Amino acid sequence: MRQRIKYGLFILTCFIWAGCSSTKSLKPGQVLYTGAEININPDSSARIDNQKDVKAALEGKTRPRPNKSLLGIKFKLGLYNLAGQPKKPKGGLRNWLRKIGEPPVLLSEVKIPYNNAVLKSYLISQGYLQAEVTGDTVVKGKKGKAVYTANTGNRYKLNNVTFPKDSTGVTAVINETKENTLLKTGENYDLDVFKNERIRIDNDLKEKGYFYFSPDYLILQVDSTIGKNRADIRLKVKDIAPDAGLKPYTINDINIYPNYSLRRDSALRASTPELYKDFKIYDPRKTFKTGLFDRLVFFQKGEYYSRGDHNKSLNRMVNIGVFQAVKAEFLPVDSFKNNQLNLNVYLTPLKKNSLSFSVTGTSKSNNFVGSEIKITQTTRNLFRGAEQLDVSASGGFETQVSGVAKGLNSYSFTTEAKLTFPRFITPFKGLNSTNNFIPKTIASLSYQLLSRGSLYNLNSFKAEFGYNWKESQYKEHTFNPISVNYVTSSVDSLTRDSLFNANPGLQKNLEKQFIIGSNYSFTYTDQMNESQRNNIYFNGTLETGGNVWGMFASKNNEGKKSVFGIPINQFIRVEADLRNYYKITKNIIWANRLNLGYGYAYGNNTSIPFVRQFFAGGTNDIRAFPARSLGPGTYNYRDNPGATENRTYTDQSGDIKAMLNTELRFKLVSILHGALFADAGNVWLRKEDMGSPATPTSEAIPGRPGSGFKFKNALSEMAVGTGAGLRIDATIFVIRLDVAFPVRKPYLPAGQRWVIDQIDFGSKTWRKENLIYNIGIGYPF
Known part of the structure; x- marks a missing residue:
């Protein structure tokens, strides 16, 4: 001291x-x-x-x-x-x-x-x-x-805005779009608006073929002598603007060099091109299928140059993931004597095969920290259509550093194969998008072995086929029409009954899980717009299990619908995650999150599968409570008589989740940031867990009183915690240390759940029972 x-x-x-x-x-x-x-x-x-x-x-x-x-x-x-x-x-x-x-x-x-x-x-x-x-x-x-x-004097406002009266050439195009002008009568005089108006006109002209036009060729003449603090604006094209900037250009030849390098430049240009539609493709080695360039190059011979098509082409060629260098060169035919451009596209491929090795540190929401070794083999352009195959294997070790399961070790081994096609593969034609972003079809197959020390082992097999595409830079969709997940477990027979007795609900969680269904995810974010004062992130997911397959499944000896003799899970699960980031000042941000989830099981099950359930508590959740220790409802695992014998496992999950987080983030000095936060929420089962009676081969499993969801009681069963944190934000990584304590404990009797009056930082006993330290990588949300 x-x-x-x-x-x-x-x-x-x-x-x-x-x-x-x-x-x-x-x-x-x-x-x-x-x-x-x-x-x-x-x-x-x-x-x-x-x-x-x-x-x-x-x-x-x-x-x-x-x-x-x-x-x-x-x-x-x-x-x-x-x-x-x-x-x-x-x-x-x-x-x-x-x-x-x-x-x-x-x-x-x-x-x-x-x-x-x-x-x-x-x-x-x-x-x-x-x-x-x-x-x-x-x-x-x-x-x-x-x-x-x-x-300052009085602020001037715009009076009349006049555009060129000439109805030919470039001025005609300017007049066509003058209804979209940013210069509005009655608005304040603002030089930034003038600059943006010139850029707007330039963008419109670039879409009409005026490749060599520049905003500098426009002048805005201001007359502020008309009185009453008003100004007339007259827009005109400068007399000194060059002829090349005042005429539209069309595309002539489109030459594509898919396997380009400076060393092979002369040989490639001398080779005989393959003619495909409007393209001349110089690829003697047949590195890529010709059809690939239909989805990458948006120009056609004879059409006007378009900046939109230019940007879409570059974005797609850069983001398709097989080229290390991309260049689009537009050259005038006959040195500006006519109005045609030749387009040369130079593409330098990445190496076909690459091997990557990584060692990473991990910090998870269940308070497990550890390390993982991963090796990945990447094969690009697998079928000459810019496909990519990633095969990886990883192994890791984790230990739980806080919570009642402190000291619990976990080992894992994972292998995965993922094949990505840069297009939609469907029974229907014409579904490929034409925006800046390349749609993807992804097929994956994975296996994971998870060993929780002497408690149990989990084996998970997963196969998925689906699509990922961006509607815009703000909106992204992922749809997997086929998703199959099979999970099986093994538990030591000597400790099985004591483990299940100490942790009601664990027995169902470790039953065989067979999930076959579909899932869809939608993400909206404008966080890349750093100039905005307010940014939003939203992610919504919908998953169904067993719905279509349940129609064709047969019933096993227990009367459950099954496929290949394995009972299938039938459920619907929805989740919404809404976040808001408000910049109070340059260095102070108020961040908020609302996370809601609901799962409905039917048919074979009364609760959604454990691997799809919701959890509360932990590093990225409700930080004043140990990981996954909250709920369900008002149930308190600490009151379970068997918990005194075996408290090494506390995963409490639910079918329903409600969580609200608020956090004030501020810069202290250099890369050191601070935060003040409050978290609230809980998880519930849709139907209360009544336990199971004893059988000739197993002991009775106690129920979990208070675990069921009732809308009228939801607010009174919320956990609330608060705390403060320090973050080292080096941009490329964030290391976070949060300390939190509860102010409302839902598992206490009604009327005694608020515990603000019990806060005593000077008491060693109170600190030991209530202070929760969270170490994390990245921000919690």
Whole structure:
């Protein structure tokens, strides 16, 4: 305890030193620059629109930037000053402190006239055409700041927007799309909108064949003398625009070099091409089937050049996964004398075979951590149609580091073969998409052996056939019409009864599972749009088991529908995962998640199979409770008499799940981030587990009281936890440490479930029973 106090005092001393030493090492006459202050229209009581945002934008454009601070303390500057002048040119504590520190930013570095011009230019670009900015410095002791006064005047609005009247050539195309203009009468004057309007017109022209046109060939003439703070806008094509940019081009020859390299350039060009539709394919080695290029190159001979077709072609060639280099070259025929372009497509294939080896660390939601070794053999262009075969084998070891099953070891071995076709393979024709993204048909076969120490072994065989395609950059679909999963287990006969007695529900979970059905998944995300303040992620899945096959299945001796003598699972399972990420500031994000799941079993089963059930608790879930220890419902595995004899397994699962997470994420310093969070939720069985009576060959299995779902009781049976965390976010990986504790325990008697009043961080007993530490890789959601 004393040692911790010493460390705490040392850190506090460092902060105090940093706060007090910001000006201590300044030379005579030097003044520390503390930042810029912006005053907008100080002599007027009227506020401009979005004054707070404009003020922040102006502050961000001033230079230089003052020394960085944390909680108002210029900590980096303090470390720089603490280091003093190093005695050695390299190495040592002083050099290290100066390296991570920051030298003082001086008031003498501030260029007032330059900043005045920059701020005035920005205001004019926003429509304040009569803006004036004056700046000065204010010094107090050894610190000084720059004060800028901006008198904006009234903001101008657009009056009339005029397009070229000429109805021929490029101006005719511009007039065709003027209804889509971004320049609207009555809107604020905004230079960014002007720039985007030029880009819009350029994009429209590129779709019409104007390959050599540029936004720079357009000029927007502004007349702000008409009065009433209005401005007329006249768009025209510059007189100096070159002729090549003012005429549309059509595609002439389309030459494709699928096996291109600089070393073979001359030989390939001299070879005899294979003619396929509008393509000339120079591939003497017959590396690829000619039909592949129908799905990769979207140009046809004689049609106008289109930027859309250009981008789609490049995206598909890059993302198909068999080319390491892609280049599309458009060359004018007869040096601009006519309006034709030859297209040359140069494709350099990746190696046909590659072998990859990886060693990874794992951290899972059930508090298992460990490592895995994986080797993968990849064969590309297997059938000369850009197919890819991946065959992998992996083995791993895990140990549970927290929870009641702490110390439980798990071993696994997995082998998988996956064959991917870059197209739809269906009985129907014409289903291949024509957007930027390549549809895929995927067939996979896998086997996994999982050994949970001395408890049990699981053998899982899975085969799947389906499709994956992107509707757009935001929407993705996965549909597997055929999915077969067979799971069998083995349990030590000497410990079987005690294990099942200690963990009701485990017996059903370890029964043979035969699932044959279909599944569909839809994902929407706009997280790639980092400029947006609010981002959304949604994933919805629907899975059915035994529905179609149940119609043809026969009944076994027990009256259950079966295929090949094995009872099939019949169920419907739906799950929705909705996430929202709101940027409060650049370095503060409020993240929220709502996760709902429901499974309905019928026919042979009263509950959906264990491998499709839902769990609650753990690193990426409700972090204040050990992994998979919550539920179902108000059931408490701790109350089971047999649990005192065998508590090495606590997987509590359910048919229904409801979970809500909220987390405030903020940057502390450099790659170190912090978080405050709260989690709530639980899982339930659709029907309460009543247990099973004793048989001549086995003991009675107790039920799980309170495990059934009742809508009116759902809110009162929710678990709630809260906590804080630290994250090392290095972009390419995230290491997370969260500590959480429960504030509501659903397994306690009604009326006693809120335990906020019992929180006692000073009690060793309370900390041992309630604090849960979670180590994770990546963010929880």
